[in-house]
Amino acid sequence: MEKFTKLTSTAIPLEVENVDTDQIIPARFLKATDKEGFGDNVFRDWRFTKEGKLNENFILNNPNYRGSILVTGTNFGCGSSREHAAWALVGYGFKVVVSSFFADIFKGNSLNNGLLPVQVSKQFLALILTRLKENPNTQITVDLENQTISILETTLSESFDIDPYKKMCMIYGYDDIDYLLSKKDQIEAFEAQKI
Amino acid sequence: MGKTLFDKVWDAHVVDSIENGPQVLYIDTHLIHEVTSPQAFNELEERNIPIFRPNQIVATADHNTPTLDQHLPIKDVLSRNQLKQLSENCNKHGIRLYELGHKYNGIVHVMAPELGITQPGKTLVCGDSHTSTHGAFGAIAFGIGTSQVAQVFASQCLLLTKPKSLRVTVNGTLKKGVLPKDVILYIISQIGTNAGTGYFCEYAGEVFERMSMEGRMTVCNMSIEMGARGGMIAPDETTFNYVKGRKFAPKDETFDKKVAYWKTLATDSDAIFDKEYTFDASEIEPMITYGTHPGMGIKISEIIPKIDDPSFRKSLDYMGFKAGESMLNKPINYVFLGSCTNSRIEDFRMAAHFIKGKQKAKNVTAWLVPGSKQVEAQIEAEGLKAVFEAAGFELRQPGCSACLAMNDDKIPAGEYCVSTSNRNFEGRQGQGARTILASPLVAAATAIEGKIIDITQHLN
Numbered sequence: 126m127e128k129f130t131k132l133t134s135t136a137i138p139l140e141v142e143n144v145d146t147d148q149i150i151p152a153r154f155l156k157a158t159d160k161e162g163f164g165d166n167v168f169r170d171w172r173f174t175k176e177g178k179l180n181e182n183f184i185l186n187n188p189n190y191r192g193s194i195l196v197t198g199t200n201f202g203c204g205s206s207r208e209h210a211a212w213a214l215v216g217y218g219f220k221v222v223v224s225s226f227f228a229d230i231f232k233g234n235s236l237n238n239g240l241l242p243v244q245v246s247k248q249f250l251a252l253i254l255t256r257l258k259e260n261p262n263t264q265i266t267v268d269l270e271n272q273t274i275s276i277l278e279t280t281l282s283e284s285f286d287i288d289p290y291k292k293m294c295m296i297y298g299y300d301d302i303d304y305l306l307s308k309k310d311q312i313e314a315f316e317a318q319k320i
Numbered sequence: 321m322g323k324t325l326f327d328k329v330w331d332a333h334v335v336d337s338i339e340n341g342p343q344v345l346y347i348d349t350h351l352i353h354e355v356t357s358p359q360a361f362n363e364l365e366e367r368n369i370p371i372f373r374p375n376q377i378v379a380t381a382d383h384n385t386p387t388l389d390q391h392l393p394i395k396d397v398l399s400r401n402q403l404k405q406l407s408e409n410c411n412k413h414g415i416r417l418y419e420l421g422h423k424y425n426g427i428v429h430v431m432a433p434e435l436g437i438t439q440p441g442k443t444l445v446c447g448d449s450h451t452s453t454h455g456a457f458g459a460i461a462f463g464i465g466t467s468q469v470a471q472v473f474a475s476q477c478l479l480l481t482k483p484k485s486l487r488v489t490v491n492g493t494l495k496k497g498v499l500p501k502d503v504i505l506y507i508i509s510q511i512g513t514n515a516g517t518g519y520f521c522e523y524a525g526e527v528f529e530r531m532s533m534e535g536r537m538t539v540c541n542m543s544i545e546m547g548a549r550g551g552m553i554a555p556d557e558t559t560f561n562y563v564k565g566r567k568f569a570p571k572d573e574t575f576d577k578k579v580a581y582w583k584t585l586a587t588d589s590d591a592i593f594d595k596e597y598t599f600d601a602s603e604i605e606p607m608i609t610y611g612t613h614p615g616m617g618i619k620i621s622e623i624i625p626k627i628d629d630p631s632f633r634k635s636l637d638y639m640g641f642k643a644g645e646s647m648l649n650k651p652i653n654y655v656f657l658g659s660c661t662n663s664r665i666e667d668f669r670m671a672a673h674f675i676k677g678k679q680k681a682k683n684v685t686a687w688l689v690p691g692s693k694q695v696e697a698q699i700e701a702e703g704l705k706a707v708f709e710a711a712g713f714e715l716r717q718p719g720c721s722a723c724l725a726m727n728d729d730k731i732p733a734g735e736y737c738v739s740t741s742n743r744n745f746e747g748r749q750g751q752g753a754r755t756i757l758a759s760p761l762v763a764a765a766t767a768i769e770g771k772i773i774d775i776t777q778h779l780n
Binding site for chain 1: 372544
């Protein structure tokens with residue numbers, strides 16, 4: 126897993142609530158047996174019309190907005206457990222998703238793929254969205270070590286929570302398999318005494 | 321302080337705890353299917369890690385399988401390849417697989433309970449969010465991502481932070497025509513799609529106590545639609561009777577010993593939940609959804625609410641509905657009766673009971689898709705297939721089918737589908753398709769009438 130410590134980037138405001146993983150990557154793209162290529166189809170049915178033309182009204186197609194931070198409405202990543210959603214976002218180039226609320230499974234999947242979910246207050250989310258609308262060049266810094274998210278060249282900043290173990294995994298690029306394998310003896314002992 | 325059902329099962333599976341961090345939770349049973357497992361197999365292979373407990377894994381093919389001509393080679397190359405990889409991976413690692421065509425094949429959340437793999441007190445995971453279904457037996461069952469599938473392959477454990485506890489209690493007696501699907505759609509419409517996020521839910525009260533195992537599975541199945549990773553119901557005689565005698569159920573004395581243990585799992589009377597909701601059964605009526613998430617549901621006789629919010633307006637625009645209008649009499653051209661929510665024998669009995677002696681509306685294309693080969697066989701054995709065929713319906717072969725439309729069972733763009741599945745997300749049943757969630761009874765009635773009707777007026 127790629128390490129993550131600190132990132133400063135412009136951001137893309139996706140002002141929609143309850144974005145489900147079917148929107149992030151529609152089911153018809155889940156037939157692959159590797160993790161490659163999902164980025165090409167991220168938000169496929171919002172990026173393209175039914176006829177396959179670019180949907181110019183969709184924010185990812187707006188040339189003014191670029192960056193590796195996605196800022197989005199509450200309850201992001203709800204629905205299906207498909208990790209393909211995290212692979213698609215990472216494949217497209219996102220390193221951070223900012224929302225006021227994340228669905229459980231998506232949050233875990235993101236952390237397991239080096240994509241940092243940053244949960245902010247509703248007020249701070251509204252603030253970022255407003256700033257981004259006013260100025261697409263607004264830069265945002267996400268500092269994992271200090272657990273802060275700030276809007277550059279302003280005093281606007283907020284701290285965010287992350288499980289200390291998961292934080293360490295992100296910073297050092299570890300994954301859970303490494304840790305679980307180190308516990309093998311204990312796991313076997315547990316099995317031996319189990320009813 | 322007493323313990324909840326969830327506490328008791330969780331605590332019995334904790335291998336270790338990291339200070340200020342997650343716990344190592346032991347997983348008894350790992351269910352896998354073709355879509356979310358290949359990358360996990362690859363990962364272990366790349367890292368040269370063996371599968372730790374292959375005999376605790378059960379595989380089926382369901383998401384990406386055709387529902388017609390299952391005996392023929394699959395036309396779609398990618399789908400065929402995905403199934404081939406599943407078979408190869410299972411053969412290589414000695415994993416039990418019920419592949420396409422096998423008499424035990426079916427939707428993972430239908431076939432596993434049917435075979436007695438799902439049991440009270442177990443921990444059970446699968447790379448599928450509707451794994452919450454198995455909580456109906458008093459098991460801790462939840463969906464995981466593919467990285468976690470790889471973790472369970474490698475260690476039979478997961479690193480998890482214990483979720484908070486939530487209880488939804490429904491007491492009283494359900495009205496005629498109100499099915500378990502209506503109960504869960506009602507709950508989600510009341511508490512919202514993220515009320516359960518970070519929680520594990522227990523369903524309690526007379527309504528669930530009186531419910532069949534099939535009904536309990538329908539309810540627990542949709543726990544994830546309110547954000548909860550899992551839902552549970554305390555195991556009781558209904559549960560024990562269902563499990564008893566099934567292929568993988570404990571036998572004889574072992575069964576009796578297990579039952580004695582399972583009886584200790586119910587939530588203690590002095591246990592405290594982090595969050596509680598209580599409803600009365602008399603408030604619940606047949607439900608229908610009008611929007612693009614499962615929380616956007618109303619009683620079938622109500623009107624679509626007016627809410628001033630951009631996401632709400634976007635949703636209604638997609639559906640082609642207006643705030644303030646009724647769902648009744650909307651013409652419907654597609655009906656889907658199936659999915660891990662509602663494809664068990666009871667669902668087909670319910671539909672057949674309503675359909676018997678009537679004819680399907682000419683404008684309706686109806687897909688009746690059993691949850692498993694065993695359900696398919698039972699439909700035929702009970703004479704329900706004949707009822708469906710006499711009424712102009714076609715019974716298809718088992719699989720996830722139009723619930724997520726990964727195979728050819730896609731609803732055309734712009735069309736409405738009254739569906740017994742679990743998600744009405746944009747494009748869920750096909751690009752541009754518009755899904756309306758309902759019970760098997762409402763779906764059957766829609767197929768007969770060709771439009772949405774107030775089912776409460778048609779029950780005798």
